[in-house]
Amino acid sequence: MALRYFFKNITALCFVFLCSVAHAVRPFITDDARVVGWRLFQWESWLRMDVAGMQSWHMFAYGPHKNVELSLGMVGGGDFTERPSLHATFAAPLLQIKFLLREYKPNKAPGVAFSMGSFLPYGRGATRPPGYGAYSILMLTQSFFKNDGVLIHGNIGGNYLRIDKQNDLKLIWGLGTQIRMHGGFHFVGEVFSGDPYVAGAGTAVQAGMRYFVSDLLQLDMTIGNGLGGTEPMPVWISGGVRWVTEYFYRKRNKKQHVNF
Numbered sequence: 001m002a003l004r005y006f007f008k009n010i011t012a013l014c015f016v017f018l019c020s021v022a023h024a025v026r027p028f029i030t031d032d033a034r035v036v037g038w039r040l041f042q043w044e045s046w047l048r049m050d051v052a053g054m055q056s057w058h059m060f061a062y063g064p065h066k067n068v069e070l071s072l073g074m075v076g077g078g079d080f081t082e083r084p085s086l087h088a089t090f091a092a093p094l095l096q097i098k099f100l101l102r103e104y105k106p107n108k109a110p111g112v113a114f115s116m117g118s119f120l121p122y123g124r125g126a127t128r129p130p131g132y133g134a135y136s137i138l139m140l141t142q143s144f145f146k147n148d149g150v151l152i153h154g155n156i157g158g159n160y161l162r163i164d165k166q167n168d169l170k171l172i173w174g175l176g177t178q179i180r181m182h183g184g185f186h187f188v189g190e191v192f193s194g195d196p197y198v199a200g201a202g203t204a205v206q207a208g209m210r211y212f213v214s215d216l217l218q219l220d221m222t223i224g225n226g227l228g229g230t231e232p233m234p235v236w237i238s239g240g241v242r243w244v245t246e247y248f249y250r251k252r253n254k255k256q257h258v259n260f
Helices: 002-008 010-020 247-259
Strands: 040-051 051-064 068-079 089-101 111-119 134-144 149-161 165-183 185-195 198-214 217-228 235-247
Touching: 051 089, 149 185, 185 217
Parallel strands: none
Antiparallel strands: 040 051, 040 235, 051 068, 068 089, 089 111, 111 134, 134 149, 149 165, 165 185, 185 198, 198 217, 217 235
């Protein structure tokens, strides 16, 4: 019954995703050691669906400095657990700052980055964080071969959450890869434990394909499954888009040229 209800909603949800593909998703949990770039603006949005519900995530990032990235996030969706009703859920804001400590280059020393943030407990439904908390993550990225033919990402960090006056600190980690297949197509895969954006996420694996339309636009489609934890995550599918605009960078350069 649960599976029938799950597949019954796939058509409608895929339609929603395709209609928003120009401004939609980055579904991977393991982060890379890089930032968006100076005066560049990035919009990531991803749609994730399983038998329990669907989530539509949106992350906006801006680079005030070549080594710093500021992000603001939010999530909305629907809860399928009380069928046949579909309960709307949302949560915001997610605040994050990321620092690039060392840039990665092919066949050189790995890149290093560090991020910290907090998802404030405002919203309603299943996506609302259960309490106040914060997270911090150290990221390493190793590049092999020309044009980043193979990328290996490693994350290690902690997720602190305070619920009902109780303190909870959990280790979070991830190991992921991106491998160039043909043209703009890349295989992507990861295994991770814990999600800085979602309290209580256990150990899981995720894999799929990533297509680079250009340096400023990429598409992702993945499938994942929980491996362990108090409540292992059910099978999910996800897809999304990462889009970067150079508008603010060009505007700044144009202004400097005029002044000169």
